[in-house]
Amino acid sequence: MGALIGFLVGLVVVAAIIAGLLRVPQVATGLARLRGLDRRWIFIAVWLLVMLPLLFPLKLPVAPTSRAIQYYDEIEKLKPGDIVLLSADYDPASGPELGPMLRSSLLQLCRKKVRIVGDCLWPGGPPLLEQGFTQVARDQFHYKYGEDYVNLGFKEGREAVILAMGNSIPGTFASDFRGTPVSQLPLMNKVTNLSSVKLLVNISAGYPGTKEWVQQASRRFNLKIVSGCTAVSAPEYYAYLQSNQLLGLLGGMAGAAEYEKMTGVTGSATKGMDAQSSVHLLVMLCILLGNLAHWAARRQGER
Amino acid sequence: MHLANPLTFDGLGVWIAALLTLFIFSFLYKDNPFYKLAEHLFVGISAGYYVAQEWWAVIYPQCVKPVMNGSRPLMIIPGVLGLLLFSRFVPKVGWLSRWSLAIIIGAYAGIKTTGFAQGDLVEQFHASLLPLWVPGQLGVSIDNVLFVAGLVSTLVFFFFSTEHKGAIKSTAQLGVWFLMISFGAAYGFTVMARVSLLIGRFQFLLDPWLGVARF
Numbered sequence: 001m002g003a004l005i006g007f008l009v010g011l012v013v014v015a016a017i018i019a020g021l022l023r024v025p026q027v028a029t030g031l032a033r034l035r036g037l038d039r040r041w042i043f044i045a046v047w048l049l050v051m052l053p054l055l056f057p058l059k060l061p062v063a064p065t066s067r068a069i070q071y072y073d074e075i076e077k078l079k080p081g082d083i084v085l086l087s088a089d090y091d092p093a094s095g096p097e098l099g100p101m102l103r104s105s106l107l108q109l110c111r112k113k114v115r116i117v118g119d120c121l122w123p124g125g126p127p128l129l130e131q132g133f134t135q136v137a138r139d140q141f142h143y144k145y146g147e148d149y150v151n152l153g154f155k156e157g158r159e160a161v162i163l164a165m166g167n168s169i170p171g172t173f174a175s176d177f178r179g180t181p182v183s184q185l186p187l188m189n190k191v192t193n194l195s196s197v198k199l200l201v202n203i204s205a206g207y208p209g210t211k212e213w214v215q216q217a218s219r220r221f222n223l224k225i226v227s228g229c230t231a232v233s234a235p236e237y238y239a240y241l242q243s244n245q246l247l248g249l250l251g252g253m254a255g256a257a258e259y260e261k262m263t264g265v266t267g268s269a270t271k272g273m274d275a276q277s278s279v280h281l282l283v284m285l286c287i288l289l290g291n292l293a294h295w296a297a298r299r300q301g302e303r
Numbered sequence: 304m305h306l307a308n309p310l311t312f313d314g315l316g317v318w319i320a321a322l323l324t325l326f327i328f329s330f331l332y333k334d335n336p337f338y339k340l341a342e343h344l345f346v347g348i349s350a351g352y353y354v355a356q357e358w359w360a361v362i363y364p365q366c367v368k369p370v371m372n373g374s375r376p377l378m379i380i381p382g383v384l385g386l387l388l389f390s391r392f393v394p395k396v397g398w399l400s401r402w403s404l405a406i407i408i409g410a411y412a413g414i415k416t417t418g419f420a421q422g423d424l425v426e427q428f429h430a431s432l433l434p435l436w437v438p439g440q441l442g443v444s445i446d447n448v449l450f451v452a453g454l455v456s457t458l459v460f461f462f463f464s465t466e467h468k469g470a471i472k473s474t475a476q477l478g479v480w481f482l483m484i485s486f487g488a489a490y491g492f493t494v495m496a497r498v499s500l501l502i503g504r505f506q507f508l509l510d511p512w513l514g515v516a517r518f
Contacts, residue, residue, distance in 0.1 A: 096503025123356040156361040215422030231496035243430030253499040268518040272502040
């Protein structure tokens with residue numbers, strides 16, 4: 001409460017100072033000139049604010065939010081041998097945000113010794129999922145393909161695929177990413193439909209993704225879902241979190257960094273957060289200066 | 304600094320990707336032929352990749368192969384319906400594509416409607432019925448009051464069957480404030496998403512290409 005009052009008082013003081021400065025003609029003229037600023041100066045500022053923190057890390061603190069803690073806790077509840085569905089519904093365009101989430105999720109799932117069935121509703125997803133499985137499950141935890149994890153690859157059909165998986169996963173994916181019939185994979189003999197998986201870990205870049213899994217599978221098949229999604233989609237999914245249709249949510253690079261902190265990894269999301277915060281400050285400054293420039297120009301016009 | 308070696312297979316790939324990234328960035332200065340080259344390469348390669356992916360992951364294993372080996376001969380029906388979509392290129396028989404479109408639209412309308420009703424409408428309605436006072440939990444009570452005030456006032460804003468004046472106007476104006484806050488939150492998340500993509504490209508340029516940092 002004290003911090004809030006301090007913030008509000010600070011805001012009022014800053015607003016009063018700005019209002020006073022706007023009455024000084026030289027300041028008002030200078031601010032009004034900002035309206036003609038070449039946008040390439042802003043690009044250069046963004047370039048510097050991304051590049052410098054990446055080269056010289058500020059190591060700003062990352063504090064996990066309740067959404068990320070819920071995501072982590074839901075995976076922690078799993079028991080060794082449980083079967084989890086990992087749906088990597090994204091492509092390389094969302095890699096910087098979702099790649100770290102996929103790797104950290106695989107890390108925690110493998111630590112819990114759960115078995116993982118992977119699938120993709122996006123055509124560009126299977127190689128990314130395969131890369132994650134290879135780097136984390138196979139190389140770090142010596143998971144065996146077909147017994148401990150399976151990559152079913154991509155299936156066209158969006159929501160129809162989700163519904164079909166609710167009836168039969170082997171019937172929906174006749175063969176895996178490598179073309180091997182699923183009947184030859186021991187893990188798939190233990191998987192019938194969505195009811196046989198303990199949790200869906202959905203890494204989602206948009207449509208089809210978390211929204212479609214929630215709409216089609218959460219209540220219909222009583223599927224527990226946690227989602228790691230792009231920042232653009234996150235606001236839409238908060239409603240699902242509030243209604244417990246989602247049990248955990250990682251939103252964008254910030255969510256990925258929070259999750260990395262909980263899994264004890266200093267990955268690309270954590271290392272990118274200094275740059276992220278720096279550019280956010282610049283955007284806030286630009287919004288403030290833009291408004292002041294507008295006001296100053298308007299005041300000059302009135303005179 | 305460990306610059307990627309362009310004489311190795313992997314190194315050459317990194318160099319091509321890095322140069323194409325710089326070509327795209329060059330648009331920030333102004334439009335130029337390097338940007339155009341990168342843009343056209345991206346569009347062409349993406350289209351090719353997705354066609355190949357759809358063929359090998361969907362059309363061949365699920366349609367062509369089962370029909371050819373006789374295991375699922377009826378799969379020829381969706382195959383033919385799919386081909387009918389291309390009849391739009393021949394105006395005289397373009398109407399044939401409507402059969403395929405009718406099935407696609409009908410099936411997906413049904414799937415989306417039931418999914419929305421079950422997953423969104425009922426569940427969100429249920430989750431909106433919150434107690435305004437939770438004994439011993441002041442923070443939760445304030446949250447719930449804010450939630451209900453936001454929900455009701457925003458709904459009133461979108462209620463156009465009566466003129467917005469008096470109490471309705473005030474409530475609708477409150478709804479506008481809630482909407483503005485939600486737009487601001489969405490904008491903030493969008494900024495984060497776009498900056499993340501930029502950070503991703505810079506991490507690529509600094510790590511595998513220039514080798515000046517590890518991510």
